[in-house]
Amino acid sequence: MIRTAGEAAGRTGAHSVPSRYLIARLENNRLKVLTLTARSCGEALPIFGTGRAAHDFLRRGGFGGGWRVRESTAGELISLLLGHLAKVQEVVLDPCPGLALSDARPEGPSKSDFIATLMGEPLLISAR
Numbered sequence: 001m002i003r004t005a006g007e008a009a010g011r012t013g014a015h016s017v018p019s020r021y022l023i024a025r026l027e028n029n030r031l032k033v034l035t036l037t038a039r040s041c042g043e044a045l046p047i048f049g050t051g052r053a054a055h056d057f058l059r060r061g062g063f064g065g066g067w068r069v070r071e072s073t074a075g076e077l078i079s080l081l082l083g084h085l086a087k088v089q090e091v092v093l094d095p096c097p098g099l100a101l102s103d104a105r106p107e108g109p110s111k112s113d114f115i116a117t118l119m120g121e122p123l124l125i126s127a128r
Helices: 049-061 074-082 109-118
Strands: 020-027 030-033 037-038 042-047 070-071 088-093
Touching: 020 042, 020 049, 020 074, 049 070, 070 074, 074 109, 088 109
Parallel strands: 042 088
Antiparallel strands: 020 030, 020 070, 037 042
C-alpha cells in the first residue's frame, strides 16, 4: 500500500485526508503538471509524499522558471490521471532529485494500480 509521510506518522483518522504533492505551473491560465519522459514507457508523473521532497526535486531538477510545488488530494489526482494527464502511463513516487528517466524505466506503480490504491483498493505490484 502507498503511504504518505502523514500516514506513516500515524495521522490516519477518519477526518484526516492524506495529501500528496505535484509540481505544476500555470500556462495560459491552465494548470500544467510536470511529467517526466521515459523512453521505455512514455510519460511518468512524479508524485511526492512531502512538500519538502517535492521542493528538493524541483530545486535540483533544472526545469526552468514558473514551476511550484502544489498540494493535491487523492480525488484531484484521480481526476488529473483520468482526464488532463491521460497520456501518463506510470507514477514515480518520491523520485530522487536529478532523476533522468530518459534511459531508465521508472520504478513505481502503473497509473491504474495507483488510481486503485487512491480509491482504497490494495496495491498489487506485479512482476514486470
